[in-house]
Amino acid sequence: xxxxxxxxSDAAVTRLRTLGRWPEFESGRYxxxxxxxxxxxxxxxxxxxxxxxxxxxxxxxxxxxxxxLERRLRSEARVLAHLEHPGIVPIHDAGRLADGRLFYVMxxxxxxxxxxxxxxxxxxxxxxxxxxxxxxxxxxxxAHGFIHRDLKPENVMVGAYGxxxxxxxxxxxxxxxxxxxxxxxxxxxxxxxxPASGANAAPATDVSLTGAGTxxxxxxxxxxxxxxxxxxxxxxxxxxxxxGAILFLLMxxxxxxxxxxxxxxxxxxxxxxxxxxxxxxxxDPNRRYASVAALAEDxxxxxxxxxxxxxxxxxxxxxxxxxxxxRTAILLILAYVIMxxxxxxxxxx
Numbered sequence: 119x120x121x122x123x124x125x126x127s128d129a130a131v132t133r134l135r136t137l138g139r140w141p142e143f144e145s146g147r148y149x150x151x152x153x154x155x156x157x158x159x160x161x162x163x164x165x166x167x168x169x170x171x172x173x174x175x176x177x178x179x180x181x182x183x184x185x186x187l188e189r190r191l192r193s194e195a196r197v198l199a200h201l202e203h204p205g206i207v208p209i210h211d212a213g214r215l216a217d218g219r220l221f222y223v224m225x226x227x228x229x230x231x232x233x234x235x236x237x238x239x240x241x242x243x244x245x246x247x248x249x250x251x252x253x254x255x256x257x258x259x260x261a262h263g264f265i266h267r268d269l270k271p272e273n274v275m276v277g278a279y280g281x282x283x284x285x286x287x288x289x290x291x292x293x294x295x296x297x298x299x300x301x302x303x304x305x306x307x308x309x310x311x312x313p314a315s316g317a318n319a320a321p322a323t324d325v326s327l328t329g330a331g332t333x334x335x336x337x338x339x340x341x342x343x344x345x346x347x348x349x350x351x352x353x354x355x356x357x358x359x360x361x362g363a364i365l366f367l368l369m370x371x372x373x374x375x376x377x378x379x380x381x382x383x384x385x386x387x388x389x390x391x392x393x394x395x396x397x398x399x400x401x402d403p404n405r406r407y408a409s410v411a412a413l414a415e416d417x418x419x420x421x422x423x424x425x426x427x428x429x430x431x432x433x434x435x436x437x438x439x440x441x442x443x444x445r446t447a448i449l450l451i452l453a454y455v456i457m458x459x460x461x462x463x464x465x466x467x
Contacts, residue, residue, distance in 0.1 A: 205255030269360030362398025393429035
């Protein structure tokens with residue numbers, strides 16, 4: 119029997135079904151208004167914080183009663199609570215729904231994904247500055263012992279004023295120094311307090327959740343060791359690979375595949391910049407940049423017209439770079455020499 123037979127239009131029935139899938143908050147503080155996105159682990163809803171009168175985003179596991187999804191969501195929430203950086207979305211609250219599922223509340227990020235932002239057409243300098251801003255929060259997370267593992271254009275948001283945020287830390291992995299005494303403080307989330315309470319607590323992480331052979335990441339942007347399911351080999355250099363794939367996309371508007379250096383050459387990417395991208399995308403982690411900071415530093419060197427670590431210049435390229443760097447001084451000296459030669463020529467007549 120259709121919705122019309124009950125006196126309801128198809129649109130009204132669809133609307134009721136949608137509302138039925140939206141979460142219910144016992145406290146009544148949050149009112150859901152729309153679904154922002156759905157992934158394999160959870161769904162993000164747009165909501166209004168009635169207490170503060172602002173829009174927020176709320177993430178909830180997709181399945182009820184899934185211990186694995188709950189552990190991952192709790193891990194992500196606690197990691198975000200510990201990574202206070204302008205390029206990482208801040209978390210405001212956490213708790214449980216009426217049906218028992220865990221949720222956490224974060225800032226509502228407005229803007230475009232990196233892919234949409236760059237499709238409008240940006241100059242090389244703008245793309246490189248944008249890339250450096252993506253590197254900053256990732257390097258910050260690494261300094262605090264966390265590996266993102268799913269860096270891709272869809273997980274980078276660019277705001278209307280150029281602000282950049284690295285999103286979706288649901289696949290985060292921690293290094294050893296953050297793996298002790300994590301369970302003793304989990305009750306702060308279970309009792310519906312903000313994960314930020316207990317600021318010295320080490321967050322639960324995905325290290326114990328991902329077994330050997332499990333593939334974590336996104337095809338085209340995950341490092342070879344991730345594609346093999348070699349979780350023990352995943353470290354900061356795996357995120358370097360992900361950033362290298364993003365840099366490749368920024369340079370070529372394509373996802374890495376096949377001979378990346380040949381693709382960069384065809385796209386007429388400057389040789390030093392192509393070498394930077396190529397080093398970040400090495401299959402062997404030992405041949406990549408050792409850190410995101412080192413990758414970002416080479417990008418800065420290229421932007422500042424300085425020699426980069428990934429590329430050995432020829433003498434001609436060194437001379438050309440020197441000419442670009444000191445162009446004004448060279449032109450002034452040349453003009454002075456021409457003037458003096460002209461004066462001498464006239465004086466000799």
